[in-house]
Amino acid sequence: MTKNTAGSNGANLGFEEKLWQAADKLRNNMDAAEYKHVVLGLIFLKYISDAFEEMHEKLQLEVEEGADPEDPEEYLAENVFWVPSEARWNHLERSAKQPNIGKIVDEAMAAIERDNNTLKGVLPKNYAREGLDKQRLGELIDLVGTIGLGDKESRSKDVLGRVYEYFLGRFADAEGKRGGQFYTPRSIVRVLVEMIEPYRGRIYDPCCGSGGMFVQSEKFIEAHEGRLENISIFGQESNQTTWRLCKMNLAIRGIDNDGIKWGDSFHNDLHKDLKADFILSNPPFNDSDWKGELLSEDVRWKFGVPPKGNANFAWVQHYIHHLSPTGIAGFVLANGSMSSNTSGEGEIRKNIIEQDLVDCMIALPGQLFYNTGIPACLWFIARDKQNSGFRDRSGEVLFIDARNMGVLRDRTHRELTDEEIQRIAGTYHAWRGEKIESGEYEDIPGFCKAATVDEIKKHDYILTPGRYVGFEETEDDDEEFEEKMRKLTVELSEQFKKSEELETKIKENLAGLGYEL
Template sequence: MAKTKAVKEEPLEKQLWKAADKLRKNIDAAEYKHVVLGLMFLKYISDAFEELHDRLKSGEGDLAGADPEDKDEYNAENVFFVPTESRWSHLVAQAKQPDIGTYVDAAMDAIEKENPSLKGVLPKVYARQNLDPTSLGELIDLIGNIALGDAKARSADVLGHVFEYFLGEFALAEGKQGGQFYTPRSIVELLVNMLEPYKGRVFDPCCGSGGMFVQSEKFVEEHQGRINDISIYGQESNQTTWRLAKMNLAIRGIDSSQVKWNNEGSFLNDAHKDLKADFIIANPPFNVSDWSGEQLRGDARWQYGTPPAGNANFAWLQHFVYHLSPTGIAGVVLAKGALTSKTSGEGDIRKKLIAEGNLIDCIVNLPGKLFLNTQIPAGLWFMNRTRSTQNGGNHPRKNQILFIDARNLGHLINRRTLELTHEDIQQIASTYHAWRTDEGSYEDIKGFCASVPVERVAELDYVLTPGRYVGLPDEADDFNFPERFAALKAKFEAQLQEEAALNQAIVESLARVKL
């Protein structure tokens, strides 16, 4: 008798995504994400409220005599107060009503009125005509089953994980626009693992949906640190993205009171003017040409030179440097062009960051296809204040820069998108950690990493492309050109055949169309 192969059940978050996406119907992904994520957030705060409500009602121990409807009891426990008409059980009871959308909007409005920190955060989009009430009711039932059967405290972890997964899936569905609010998880993990933000102030002045903060908190938890040892500061110029960040952080129990929104953005209206951060983790938009540079000439932040009005890359770099504490360190994503550009004084600014500021600690060249919204090649910049003699100069390699070429790492998760594996992240992060200690465990690896004296970088005109310094891997010496050419030729011929077959199929399909 033939054995049947066991079918591996899909993870919960994938099952939920497929079901939620099926209910989307004709609604644009950019709009639908607020519908779904808003309901998820409502479920989370309702679960947290109900758990404390039950404990207050039972009146055990320190809670003896407490009033379960007293808002102050919830404030004391950092739990959002959820009025009766906003509780999940109330919405479930109305889920089959034709005006369920009106009920949900009213629930969101009531929560904002009871919780000032949520004012302007929650979506009120559920009564719109393009949102079918039957599908909305089914979506409420679907989200209501997340973590069903788990303890309510456990449900917060499950909901947080699903919320994060859905953010990524919506970003994929939106494509180019999705990258504006979401940095791929593997890049966030790499930045956080390299920086190791155990204690201090963590700042992201272009924070999107808050992924850098969530990952920082995860890192502390995974390394048995204390969550209260870090505090987060952020700014976002897109209000709908800021709302996502506030919900994303709240669902993780992270204090987002210092995550600010204003329409002008970090350059024109810095929400944290006096902040000196211990860690800066950021993924600013690449090569922005319209950043109000002309209005900011002579700004105090441009210590190493005025950035060109047509490209914000070096404005961002100097904004980060300005906000670093005397022992602070920044890890940021930038378009690869910033490593070599000499346009409009960019080369001079890069030179001064190295020669005068002695700030550049490490450069990582990333593989392509990591980003959802752009095919522009990117790299990571790490800037460290402890290299400077003004701050004690106690960095063991203050006269060297570490270059890492990670272009050959990562694996494809679909035809257009690549991600770094856990092993890739550990390889890069451990290389950096070994390098910045003085215990002698670091070694150059041809084709991957090299510790380069600043004098050598100066000889190459302060170009920071890792490939210039790490060389080719040893196996490149054994490159078999005839064999490689034959393989590429065969692959190309197969692609031509596939193209011809597809073209023929299109012609046949068109021939069957009746006009």
């Protein structure tokens, strides 16, 4: 029996939106990319201070039994950060109206890093800078202080973690193209997680952004009554600022983030020997500046040297290289990866297909991403399609066309609904033969098709789902062919007439300007 996860696809308790609106008003003229770190840093500080205070109260009740509320080791043993007195939230709130509040916040961040090794170099420490309005900073501290008030059971980890995640999404929205670099829309992450179900083992993301893949994995495990200690998380992020966001995002949920490294996964792979059970990732699309010319002899390029001007197949081969013998990878790529034949990409794709590594391909609807309008797809790579505990899928690939799915959240952004996510994942699980509740798999015209590698070969190794799933069956409306043609002819005649009238009017306007056609 799973926990109730209703509303996890973007719904909120109401206060997140109000909180965002209040915080955004305090932004004044500050750029969203800069303000993001101001706000998220304070939310993180509030979280660890709340968690510390809860533990502190508990230890005070246990003093007679030998507990010491002022011993940092007591907190470390319970996976709670030690917060020195100068960094506790009540101290910041008391100081919020002082002109030197920026300096006080910076000192609090530095003190927390000093006393907690895993946070060294992670927290923002530039609140004292001249460009940050100190009155507004004080008001922001008061506002963040309202988060988590209520019963202790839910106030810290759950509520503050939820606010942190909500704000990440809103900042990505506010920043537009730049913001999307650190944030993968939640509905896409949920599809990946629901598909590969990372219950236990090593989870890896070599371009992990703000850590959304790991957070959704944690939520999936909790929703299915799993145990977080059964997974280990490994990640890498080349942007130091985003790496800090990720470390804080995981720390706010009590997820061990020692395996999250800062560096370029291509040129400084900090998990060289890792063989992951699950890979979840959303790399930069069509990256032309990845310096591939420096890696032409790399051991990872078993299926062909990726082009210097596009890193898509460098990422694909990096994922394959880091998969365990029974591992599975789910990742996002630009649609071009399914069909491009330029610069040797077609040959690399062909070699991967012929090695029977492609498990499933999903075409996504447009408008899902904050940072790009480029159409995207999901790839699923499986090392062991024959002996993975499911149905033998050797020589088969499942194609799913989800381009017509999703609902508009606003004028520019679309998201997949809970029901659509379950339909996609359920189709995949049924095809793998692993879940009775998913029912028996069957091809559905216009939506899904299980194709053989031989069929894919006939399509020149192109992996675009639309080529395989065909068209959705439509019901005949019983209207006679002759009647349909009569109506169409009348409509076409009217359109021709309007076209002629428009052409005449354009000629008259041009003549009035002294030009003749």
